[in-house]
Amino acid sequence: MVIRHLARVFLADGPPAATARFLADLADAAQKPDYMPMQITEVAPTGLVPRAGLANADRSVTILWRGESIDLECAIATQPLVDFCKLALSVLPSVMRKYGRKGVRLALVREELPELASPSPSGTAQRLLAASLLAGGQEPFEWDVRVARTEDRAFGQHRESTNSIMSVHRGVVVRVNSTEPEDRIRYSTDVNTLPAQKEPRFSDADAADFFEKSADWHSSLEGAILQHIRP
Numbered sequence: 001m002v003i004r005h006l007a008r009v010f011l012a013d014g015p016p017a018a019t020a021r022f023l024a025d026l027a028d029a030a031q032k033p034d035y036m037p038m039q040i041t042e043v044a045p046t047g048l049v050p051r052a053g054l055a056n057a058d059r060s061v062t063i064l065w066r067g068e069s070i071d072l073e074c075a076i077a078t079q080p081l082v083d084f085c086k087l088a089l090s091v092l093p094s095v096m097r098k099y100g101r102k103g104v105r106l107a108l109v110r111e112e113l114p115e116l117a118s119p120s121p122s123g124t125a126q127r128l129l130a131a132s133l134l135a136g137g138q139e140p141f142e143w144d145v146r147v148a149r150t151e152d153r154a155f156g157q158h159r160e161s162t163n164s165i166m167s168v169h170r171g172v173v174v175r176v177n178s179t180e181p182e183d184r185i186r187y188s189t190d191v192n193t194l195p196a197q198k199e200p201r202f203s204d205a206d207a208a209d210f211f212e213k214s215a216d217w218h219s220s221l222e223g224a225i226l227q228h229i230r231p
Contacts, residue, residue: 005074007211008072008106008192009070009202010104011070012198022052026054026095029095029099030063030094031094035054035056036056039051039052044067053071061073070095072088072092089207092207104198104199106206107193109189113173113184114230143170146165147167156207156209156210166187166188167188168186168187168228170184171183171186
């Protein structure tokens with residue numbers, strides 16, 4: 001079950017002023033005329049700053065232009081990753097094109113609760129954690145495993161190093177529209193371009209190809225995780 005999908009285009013310059021005209025233009029650029037305006041408050045070096053964006057009727061899909069990035073976020077439990085990637089490559093490159101912006105970095109993140117036939121947080125700890133951490137016979141009630149590596153990837157007109165990040169966590173989870181805490185395992189995968197590269201260089205076409213190829217990249221990372229957490 002999906003917790004959230006997030007696609008992000010980092011920019012060198014901040015957003016336009018959060019006016020009614022800006023929101024109308026953003027809806028037009030994102031091709032989402034039925035989305036409603038929304039506002040959040042972001043912590044910036046100068047203090048609290050209002051940021052504007054758009055959301056669908058139940059706010060399960062949001063488009064936000066933050067201080068350093070344009071974000072598309074979805075919290076639809078049944079949404080396949082490939083469908084989110086199609087939405088991302090449709091929305092974000094279109095916004096970049098409308099405002100004549102190039103991306104400094106690109107990223108796509110997914111977080112999920114695995115649908116296991118018989119969830120076994122204890123067995124998963126045995127498989128993922130070093131034996132020395134489990135010494136003493138007491139099963140940890142909460143833990144995190146995170147692995148990050150760099151991989152060369154080609155997309156658009158670029159071939160460069162990217163970060164591949166895989167995380168698995170055991171802890172208490174409260175699902176959307178529920179008040180009942182559950183002891184669950186959740187995992188996330190993250191593919192992003194390196195933060196050391198500061199120049200705006202990704203066109204809207206580069207971004208579209210990055211998000212299109214992200215479905216396969218993330219599926220590969222997910223497969224590596226599921227091999228270890230399935231009983």
